[in-house]
Amino acid sequence: MNRTRPEMLHCLNATGNLAAATSREMSVLERQRAVLKWHQEQLKRRQQRHFDDLNVFSAPLLAQNINGLIDDDGSGLNEILTRPTGMETGRPDFGSKSGVILDLDHSAGHVNASSGYCLNFAISGNINFPPTVVAAATQVNTAVGAEAKVREPTTSERLSVTTGRQSSKKRKAEKSLPSEVDEEEDSIVKKIRGCADEEEPTNSDQHQNSNKNNWNNNSSKNKESNGDKSNREASSCTSKGNSKASAVQKPDYVHVRARRGQATDSHSLAERIRREKISERMKYLQELVPGCNKITGKSGMLDEIINYVQSLQRQVEYLSMKLAALNPSVDVNINDLFAKEVSPACLASYLPTMGVSPEMASQSYLEYNPVETMGQVCVSEGVNLVDASLRRSMSPPVSIPETLLHSSCFNQIHNSLPWELDLQSLFSMEFQQERPINCSLADLCWPY
Amino acid sequence: MRPPISLEKEFLKKWVMGLQKWSSTSKEMSFLERKKAIKLSADVAMASARNGSTLWSRALIAGASKDPDTNAIVKHVVTGSTAFASLPPPIRLGRRRVCSNKALRKARINHFRRPSRKSAASSIVKRLVKKRTQVIKGLVPGGERIDDESCLIKETLDYVISLRAQVHVMQQIANAAELLNTNNN
Numbered sequence: 365m366n367r368t369r370p371e372m373l374h375c376l377n378a379t380g381n382l383a384a385a386t387s388r389e390m391s392v393l394e395r396q397r398a399v400l401k402w403h404q405e406q407l408k409r410r411q412q413r414h415f416d417d418l419n420v421f422s423a424p425l426l427a428q429n430i431n432g433l434i435d436d437d438g439s440g441l442n443e444i445l446t447r448p449t450g451m452e453t454g455r456p457d458f459g460s461k462s463g464v465i466l467d468l469d470h471s472a473g474h475v476n477a478s479s480g481y482c483l484n485f486a487i488s489g490n491i492n493f494p495p496t497v498v499a500a501a502t503q504v505n506t507a508v509g510a511e512a513k514v515r516e517p518t519t520s521e522r523l524s525v526t527t528g529r530q531s532s533k534k535r536k537a538e539k540s541l542p543s544e545v546d547e548e549e550d551s552i553v554k555k556i557r558g559c560a561d562e563e564e565p566t567n568s569d570q571h572q573n574s575n576k577n578n579w580n581n582n583s584s585k586n587k588e589s590n591g592d593k594s595n596r597e598a599s600s601c602t603s604k605g606n607s608k609a610s611a612v613q614k615p616d617y618v619h620v621r622a623r624r625g626q627a628t629d630s631h632s633l634a635e636r637i638r639r640e641k642i643s644e645r646m647k648y649l650q651e652l653v654p655g656c657n658k659i660t661g662k663s664g665m666l667d668e669i670i671n672y673v674q675s676l677q678r679q680v681e682y683l684s685m686k687l688a689a690l691n692p693s694v695d696v697n698i699n700d701l702f703a704k705e706v707s708p709a710c711l712a713s714y715l716p717t718m719g720v721s722p723e724m725a726s727q728s729y730l731e732y733n734p735v736e737t738m739g740q741v742c743v744s745e746g747v748n749l750v751d752a753s754l755r756r757s758m759s760p761p762v763s764i765p766e767t768l769l770h771s772s773c774f775n776q777i778h779n780s781l782p783w784e785l786d787l788q789s790l791f792s793m794e795f796q797q798e799r800p801i802n803c804s805l806a807d808l809c810w811p812y
Numbered sequence: 813m814r815p816p817i818s819l820e821k822e823f824l825k826k827w828v829m830g831l832q833k834w835s836s837t838s839k840e841m842s843f844l845e846r847k848k849a850i851k852l853s854a855d856v857a858m859a860s861a862r863n864g865s866t867l868w869s870r871a872l873i874a875g876a877s878k879d880p881d882t883n884a885i886v887k888h889v890v891t892g893s894t895a896f897a898s899l900p901p902p903i904r905l906g907r908r909r910v911c912s913n914k915a916l917r918k919a920r921i922n923h924f925r926r927p928s929r930k931s932a933a934s935s936i937v938k939r940l941v942k943k944r945t946q947v948i949k950g951l952v953p954g955g956e957r958i959d960d961e962s963c964l965i966k967e968t969l970d971y972v973i974s975l976r977a978q979v980h981v982m983q984q985i986a987n988a989a990e991l992l993n994t995n996n997n
Contacts, residue, residue, distance in 0.1 A: 638962065641962045642961055642962045642965060645962060645965040645966060645969065646965065648969055649965060649968065649969055649972070652969065652972055652973070653972070661937075662937075662941055663937060663940040663941045663944055666941060666944035666945065666948065667944060669948065669968060669972075670944060670947050670948055670951065672972065673948070673951045673952070673968070673971070673972060673975065674951065676972070676975040676976065676979055677951070677975065679979045680851060680854065680855075680975070680978060680979055680982065681847075681851060683979065683982040683983060683986050684847050684848075684850040684851035684854060684982065685847045686986045686990075687847075687850050687982070687985065687986050687989060688843055688844075688846035688847035688849075688850055689843065689847075690986070690989045690990060690993050691846075691989065
């Protein structure tokens with residue numbers, strides 16, 4: 365009954381939890397009681413450590429159920445965010461994280477889900493997010509309240525972490541993208557669009573999804589029978605995935621809820637998820653390929669991508685031809701380059717002009733250590749050569765006359781970008797810390 | 813967006829490894845042979861820098877190892893990396909039709925079942941998209957075996973990033989070599 369809701373809300377609000385329940389839900393919950401008891405115990409163990417002030421556990425059945433749900437949710441959140449060892453082990457972070465969840469937003473008993481409390485990470489995540497990104501996402505999502513059951517229509521997206529014990533309506537297995545993708549790539553290519561971006565602007569509700577599929581299925585079925593007025597939300601896990609979540613959770617399936625007013629059969633839901641995934645990746649590609657900001661159509665984007673890939677491949681061909689032409693033979697190429705290295709003394713004089721930070725230097729040095737141990741004299745020398753030529757272009761304070769050198773250096777500069785300068789400086793610092801190498805390049809190039 | 817530095821360093825390292833291997837064969841190579849050697853080393857280095865985590869890198873290396881001439885280079889470069897325990901033979905790539913046959917079946921069924929329901933405009937768009945997808949499949953190594961569109965886009969994404977890094981490093985080296993040559997002459 366709706367009557368019960370204000371009471372519950374009041375109770376839960378007082379305790380920092382938000383819940384909404386109906387009689388129907390109660391019956392559903394009662395059916396789930398046996399299953400929830402385990403969660404309750406688990407929750408109690410943790411709650412006692414962290415939420416001494418919460419009296420939720422002494423609350424009536426509904427509250428207990430809701431606590432169970434919260435626990436599940438919190439544990440799910442924890443799993444996603446902290447990569448816990450297991451569901452049943454105590455997680456020290458649980459308190460802080462769920463505290464964030466529980467204490468937030470309970471204005472008028474209405475779950476605030478503007479930013480969406482969405483565990484919106486694909487479980488079997490395609491791309492592994494660095495922890496920083498995840499942390500950022502959690503911050504984004506902190507403005508979320510917890511709600512046991514959704515009554516108001518919402519379109520917030522959720523990816524609920526399942527216990528893996530029950531089958532879900534949807535099962536998606538996804539490949540994982542390379543985990544070696546660097547931080548830079550991650551920050552650019554894989555934004556956490558899940559919660560913030562994918563949230564519908566009209567989202568208002570926060571649905572705290574139980575990790576129990578049975579409950580979901582039952583309630584969803586019940587709601588489905590009520591038609592679209594029921595609180596169904598479509599969650600499409602379009603975000604690129606959290607390695608921690610995927611590492612923890614065995615199942616790679618996704619809890620999906622249909623959007624309000626949309627078809628709820630599994631096929632269309634799957635279709636919608638697939639489409640959203642594709643569109644998200646197309647957005648990434650749009651950022652990657654230059655000049656694609658204005659193109660909106662899929663075929664136009666594909667066309668640009670084709671052109672870009674073809675041009676890159678042609679560039680590789682051209683550059684390899686250029687290198688082959690510049691040097692009489694492949695090995696001689698390297699050896700000659702190496703034979704003429706910038707002497708460390710000459711470099712040292714230029715280093716002060718670089719303004720390279722010591723951290724970068726040590727970092728590059730450490731990275732190149734394996735190169736050294738491999739006996740890759742050539743590699744380091746090659747690097748040094750690159751460095752030498754590049755640094756010449758980079759150090760205007762140096763008194764290099766405006767000769768033809770300068771013209772070619774300018775080409776370098778034009779090609780260079782701010783971070784490239786970092787790369788070059790890394791090389792230079794690295795070289796400085798390596799063995800001294802004689803080089804006549806300095807003699808050739810520098811007008812001493 | 814710039815290619816990450818570590819990726820470029822990895823690529824450079826492996827590329828030089830490959831080039832050294834070429835030089836060890838110590839035979840006189842024509843211009844075109846040199847160019848082919850350089851390009852191959854670069855490609856294999858880029859693919860192995862990915863450590864076998866992407867489909868295109870595996871396909872590229874598998875393709876390169878098919879040729880007996882290049883196989884030695886490939887092995888030399890790739891043995892340094894961790895993920896390639898053994899190069900997967902091209903046949904096994906068939907197993908990578910992972911991304912979904914189900915979708916393909918569905919697409920086929922839909923196509924045969926309802927060809928007339930789509931409007932002309934959308935069918936034209938669909939055809940365009942399909943055509944371009946085919947082209948992309950031809951461009952990205954190993955793309956022909958990918959059925960799922962989202963997988964294809966993912967692989968393309970990764971391939972583009974790697975290509976950019978490759979081009980960037982090769983540009984630097986080429987410019988350095990050019991400067992060296994002009995100074996010598």
